[in-house]
Amino acid sequence: MSDVLERFGPATQDWFRGAFAEPTAAQLGAWDAISHGKHALVVAPTGSGKTLSAFLWAIDRIFHEKDAAPAEPQKRRRAAEAPASPTRVLYI
Numbered sequence: 001m002s003d004v005l006e007r008f009g010p011a012t013q014d015w016f017r018g019a020f021a022e023p024t025a026a027q028l029g030a031w032d033a034i035s036h037g038k039h040a041l042v043v044a045p046t047g048s049g050k051t052l053s054a055f056l057w058a059i060d061r062i063f064h065e066k067d068a069a070p071a072e073p074q075k076r077r078r079a080a081e082a083p084a085s086p087t088r089v090l091y092i
Contacts, residue, residue: 004031012060024049031057 004023005013016023023031026044030053033040042050 027053
């Protein structure tokens with residue numbers, strides 16, 4: 001698999017490389033799927049970077065696509081990402 005970080009904008013690449021040694025397996029798989037327009041459901045242990053894999057891609061796209069946005073606003077935009085990030089699981 002090629003370096004998935006190359007698929008992010010320069011600012012995101014620099015931030016990630018400065019903050020982490022390398023992407024986790026969960027992040028590599030998620031970013032590979034997402035960057036190719038595929039749906040992704042990331043199932044991995046706590047602390048494996050699942051939440052960052054979803055939100056970092058979404059945030060990067062917002063800023064990356066904002067710079068390349070057309071001059072005229074679009075009439076209607078739909079959400080491209082809908083990450084679910086539960087903070088706690090309730091067992092009954």
